[in-house]
Each structure stands twice: as C-alpha cells, then as structure tokens.
Amino acid sequence: MPIRVKEPLWLGVDVGTQAARALVVNDEGKVFGAGSAALASTRRGPWHEQDPRQWWIAVVAATRAALTGIPADAVAALAVDATSGTVLLVDGDGHPRTEALMYDDTRAASQARVVDEVGAPLWHALGYGRMQPSWALPKLLWLLKRHPELASETIRLCHQADLINSNFIGHPVATDTSNALKSGYDLIENRWPSDVFNRLGVPFEVLPKVVRPGTHLGGVGVRASKLTGIPMGTPVVAGMTDGCAAQLGAGCVEIGSWNSVLGTTLVLKGVSGHLVHDPEGALYCHRGPGNTWLPGGASSSGAGVIAEWFGAADLDGLTTAAAELPIGPLAYPLIPRGERFPFRAPNAETFMLGHADTDAGVFAALLLGVACLERLCFDRVAMLGAPTEGPLTFTGGATRNGYWTQLRADMLGRTVWLPHQPEPALGMAILASTSSGKSLADASASIVRGGRELVPNPARAAVLRQRYTDFVEALSARGWLDPAIAQYVHTRP
Template identity: 25%
Template sequence: MTQGLFLCADIGTSSLKVCVFDGRGNILFSTKREYPTLSPAPGYAEQDPGEIFGALVEAVKEAVSSFPGGSFEVLSFDTMLHSLLLVDGNFTPLAPLWNWMDTRSFQEVEEFRESYEKECLYELTAAPLHTIYHPPRILWLRKHHGDLWKKVSKILSIKDWMLFQLTGELCCDYSTASGTGLLEVQRKAWSGKMCDLLAISPELLPSLVEPDFAAPLMNREFAASTGLPLGMPVVWGGGDGPFANLGEGCFREGEMVVSVGSSGAVRMCALRPVIDPGKRAWCYYLASDIWVGGGAINNGGIVFSWMRDLLREGEVTLDLSRRRPLFLPFLTGERSPYWDPYARGILFGLSFFHTPEALLQAAYESVAFSIRAVFDMLREVMGEPRKVVVGGGFALSENGRRVLCDVLGVPLAVSSYPSSSAKGAFLIALKALGYVRSFEEFPEEFFPTEGRITPNENAHALYEELFRLFKRLYEVNAPLFREFAKLGLA
C-alpha cells in the first residue's frame, strides 16, 4: 500500500506505547514508557500530564532512532477514554489529570441523578451516570475548588492537550468526546442542555473533528528531540476501546470484540448510535459514522492475579468436576451492567474442603460470568453478534479463552494481535493520508487470527446454571453492599 512507516502512539492508563507499522499493518518495532497513577486521598486517581508528554517524547525518540532517517510518513494516536484535564488561558494544567479510575465524585452522581433522569440525559449522550464521565466530576470541581474553577479556560482530555502541544490545533475527536458524557450522540455536538445543567459555557470545550483529522507537526523542540521533521502529519485518532474494534477488523455492523486484560469490555459495532432502554450500555464513536455499543467491567484479569497472589499459588488446570465456590468478583465495584460502585466480592458456598485450586478456578470463572452479563445485555439491545473476536492478556491465556468460550456459548475467533488499539491508529492514518477511502478497502490479511474455538456443550450447560446463580447473588446482595459501605470497611 505504501513503503513508508507509520508511528502510532497509544496513550494508556499506565503506559504510553509507540508502535512502528509498515504499510501492510505489520508491527516492526514497539516500545513503551510507564508512568504512575497517584491516589493522595480515597477515590482519587491522578496523573502528571507533563510526565505523559515526556513519555511520548522518549518513546518516539527511541522508535525514530531505530530506523533510517526519512522513514516515517505520519504520527497517529489513540488514547485512554475518560481523562479530564483543566487548563488556564496559557494551556497550562491547573491540576493533575483525572483518569477513568477516579471515583471521588460519587456523591455528585447521586445529587445529579434527579436532573439526569428528568432531562433524559442518557438518551442524549448514551452515557450512564457514573464517576468516569465529566458531569459529576465538573460538579465536584466547582463545589470543592471554586477558586481554581474560576481560572479554567478549557476542559480537555490528555490527547487534546498533547496534540495541541504538537500542532497548535485545539480539537477533540468525536471518538474521545463520546467518552466524556457531554456529547449528544445523535447530533455529534456538545450538549447545550448538559452544559446548562452544569452551569458551564460550551466555550470551555474544544472544537470537534473526525478521528481522521490531521494537522502538521509544529513543535520545534519535539521535532528536534525526536528526529521527526516539522510539517509531518499528525492524525488525531480516537478512543482506545473503539479503536481496538477497528484494529481487530470488527468495524461492520454486528461484529463484536471481547477484550479482557486487567479490566474488560464487550463492544459491538452499529451504523447508528446505540441507546439502551435500560440505560446500562454506553455508546462511543469509532469513525466514518460507525458507532460502538458496549459495556466494561472493572474486574478482569486483576481478579485472578489478586487471588493467585493472595494464595501464593501459580496456574491452575480447569476441572469441571472440581468442588468449588461461586465467586462474585467485584473487588473494585463494577461498571456494566450494574453501574454499582458499592459492589464488592463474595465467595459463595465456601467449604472447609475447598482447595487453593478451587478458589483459583472460581476466580477464572467469575471474570467470564461478568463478561457474560455484558454480552447478554448487548445481545438484548443490539441483537445477536455475527462475529466475535476475543483478545487481551487474560483472554489469550489457555484457561481464559476456554472459560470465556464455554460461558458465552458461542464460537470465538482468537486475536493474534498484541496492540489492537495502536493498529486502529495505524488504520485511521491510512485513511487520513488517502491510501483508502473507506475501511472496507482494507485487505483481509490485515486482520489475522490464531484460529477459532467452539464451546464445550457439557461445560456450557453447567455454566448456564452457575451464571443464573451468579446474577441472583448480585441482585440479592446489592442493597447490602450499600449498607456495608457506610461502615467504611470496604
């Protein structure tokens, strides 16, 4: 397609990864720089935007120095969703970056609920009322930091701010904007109604662009430090979740990606915004008028890692006949489909005779049951998927992919790609540079898989019964979680 190379930056929660792609979609080089999330008080999840920008500089510099001069055509991006950064009139950050893990605005969620329901804000934004979205966060900031709020010139995401540093253009792509809870999905515009209810001016928000928008690199210091030429196209890209679907080749209606790493998500594409009558699913923009309906879980691979570290055990061989408890794995609250920050873990049916292997197997199965709850929600709202690709570290382990397949009860194509979001950034760059006019022009060999697995009928039958109990276990205990939270012991 092209002989040039593509630099793709994936701004993640814990690290920034830079991948070098050739024109056929092969990763030739990859590097990353890690940075911490700090929690100076309960519920806080803060990061230093300057440190993240520094990670970009260092990672790009390493990538560029590994190839001959003049090899690169473009720098393209994808980003973690739900970041919030306040800047002053000089675009200097006024406070640390909030990432998706920040839950300090949980009281504002409750205070805003009446207005949210009365004004039908979910139907406008396709964003459930939750601490990961901007509305309760803005209310918290205005209430607790009024003096700081008076200095705010713009409300940005981390990618908005970084791309402004690179190009001088202040824009937010529709994909990232759809993860703020401030975008009206039918109009693809910032919500005037939401801004009025939050008592903020729409002028605080950046202008909106398509993910294939590009602007020339103008930052001389960045160019000198990294070896990239001034004027190189910088492509805005979008959110890492929707872009993972693109990177897996699942951008057509009814195509689904199940990703399970530390957390997890189920996402299915549609040709129009997805509105769930139950207000459980979110809907984010991908590109080219393609939308992604989905749900995310907090407790993915971290559940098995936590249980393994607690028990000081290693891997486990799954055994359907093993006596074991049922585990409700909500160690950090839960997002979809319950949206319950108070939920916590429960080992149900624990016996004196259960072994460490029994608890490890229960942990594996609990993650799959959480994914199944989101999977069923999407089938209810969007219909049956016509293709399901599974990816992510947990999902690509032998135990993880097997239990997911048996719990979901559908055939799964197993991803062979380690960086699907970054590949989405590569693909949007191809479109931005005019190598393709639509995603349908991408050749099938761009999207290889490691084969297909099918569910075991006996295992699926057992898991159907266990999943019924899993759902009931949450429903019965949901009000008790709130009571327990009041004791301050959770």
C-alpha cells in the same frame, strides 16, 4: 543498521492505565517497531489519579523505542488513543493545572446526580439514559468546584488523549467525538449542548472544539520532533478512546461484530446499524464510520484483580493447577467497590460463591467469575436490541492465558477469533493510515492480519450454565441486578 523502508509506515500510540505503548506498521500489518513505558497510579478509595505530566514522558520513551532503526521520514502519520473519561484542566497553553482523574475514578457521585437531573432528556436521547460518576462531565464539575482559584484563569477541559496530541503538535488541539462522549457532547446534533452546560454553570469557553476521529489536527512540532525523532510536520490525526481503538485493532468494523477486551478491566465494543438505548446508562454508543454506531461499556471488574490479589505469584503455575480443578467456586472481583457495566451498582463488592481452600482454587474462582460477568455483558447488550451474532474477537493482555481464554469461549458457547496483533495501538495505526485517503474498513481489512480460531468445548456447557445461573441469582439476591435482566437471562439458551 537502519531498516530500508520504501513504503509509508503508520504510528499508533496507546496510553493505558499501566503503560504507554507505540506500534509502527505498514499497510499490510507488518510490524516494524514497538515500544512501551510504564505508568503508575495512585488509588485511595473511590479516587484514582495519575500525574498527567508523566503521560508525555512515557509516550516519548515508547515512541523512541518503537522507532529504533527506522528512517526518520518513514512515518507518514500518527494517531493516539487513551483511557475513556480520564480528564484534567489545562491552561490556555495546554499545560496541566490539576490532577488527572482516571477513567474509573468515582469521586464525583454528587455531581453525577446533578448532571442526570439537568440533562436527563438529552442523555436519554443519546441512548445511555444517565451518566455515571466515573464519566467526564461529573468529574469536570468536581474539578471546577475543587479548584476555585482557577476561575480567573483561562482553563479548558482536557481528555487524556488531548494532552498527548497537544504535546505532539505544540499547542492545544481539538478533542474527538469518541473522547467527548462522556463529557456530554451531543453525538446526534454534533455540538456541545449549551443549554445543559449553562444550567450546570460550566463556562462554554472551558469546552474544547470537537472533530471526528481521523481528522487532521496538525503536524508534529519542533519540541516533539527533537524528543521523539518523528520529523516536524508529520500529520497527527484525531484518535479515539482505548476501547474503540482496540475494536479497530481487532478488525471489528462490520455490523453485529463484537470485540471483548480483557485487560485491567473488561471492555465490550460492538457495531450496530442503529443507536442502542440503555435506560440504566451502563451501555453507551460512540459514532462509528459511515452511519454505524459503536455500542459498548466498560466493567469495573477484569484482569486487574489478578495483580491485586496475587502480586508476583507464579501465574503460570497457578493456571496449570487451576486447569486441573473441576469447575466449582466463583468469585466476583471488584477493585475498587462499585460496578459500571453490564449493570450499575455503586455498592457492589467482591463476593465468593463456594469455598476455595487453596491459592489455585481462589485463582480459578476469579477466572470463572470474570467469565460469568462477560456472559452477562453479552446477554445485556442483546436484551437492549444490539446485534450480537456477527464475528467475535478477544483481545487484551488476558488472552495470553490460554486456559482462561478457552474458559471464556466455553462460557459464551461461541467461536472466537484471536487476532495476531491485538493492540489498541494497532487500531490507532489503522486510523492514522486513513489519512492516505482509504476508508476505515479497507484500512482495517488490509492491516489486521493473522490470528487463530477458538472453538467452545460443549462438554463443559452444562456445568458452566449452572455456575452462570448461580452468579446471576447472587447478583439479584444482593439487589444489584435489575430483576428484568435476570429474567431475560433465564430465557436465553
């Protein structure tokens, strides 16, 4: 029997690495429907690809599941987030013409060096100093070189979220400033820097129009309406990257607040009153609501290593066994090789400090290694002058592991808030709700509800501090961590 709805509902869509998710909520954060559909990737060394045609298939399935039993006209607007730096080339009608290079694909290393040289003054002015091979602009150069047969066609750079939005609306649409950042968009001047792109040999017509997140892009088209059940004309507003979406979903909107998202990779997002500059290019800033900036970065390490190393193992059993072990060995896990944040080291690779003789010991070492990396992330952003003393939230799939979550709080020595509904899709529902005229801060305060507080255990502070010191020294000894960062860490309490 259909649910009776007398209020507007907001649809948020999140396209991640492993699945597409959809969430329907009201203005008080009550969930009326949720759905998901799996996605598959292909990895080969530094290459990581997905078939972009599968994204829309997964989004349709997730959306239909989320809308089950909900009246067709209840959804008042929708917004989409997707992985940051995932790009492809599309034709004039918005159809994929190339493979999709995923957010952590690092094949464009030589192109990144060219981009750094050509655009150095601008990248420094924008706060990140240089571009990483995994960023969208180097990958755009790689795609243009890889596919010379497209030179005679009308083609356009397309971010992952752009492709989903164009499918919802029925024609190509503008991208948003959040996704355009890694493509070289000038967030200070609010324009594509034509001088840089001319020197790189990128035709200006390849670049999409750019709008701010929350901007009305168009209405749901005929085909999308038939596939998803969303009425024609339902507003589609420009979304954000998945990290920014998770930040909104966690209610992280005030200056000094931070959201740490531990999913396949570890992503940190915060709020600052000023543009934060990182000469190493590991941290970068999105534009936030009002006059705020959203500094953050994404590591190459995270919970994805658990699935890679342990597959279908009994993770609950491993967690129970790990919790009974003393704090000991730690593993720095990377899939694939190379680190992006909190430092840049293309040659970084997995290592183990100490000896773990059992599966539970290795599992515990992995959890501890990621916790150490997370602390280094916070030390790094503090070193760069970003405010870090506001509220801290943990989100992401890894928060389901209570032992790991407590370990992370203990390692940081900070009280942590765990939101009740920690999903990027919720962040997009919040953004969609701003189409009614409310501010992002008011929408977040209204929709983000519930959760619990986690207090660090001081009894483990000394041993965790020592393991963290060991971790930092190991990174320094391998030449991956700048000595200035290591020195700063040693001065922190």
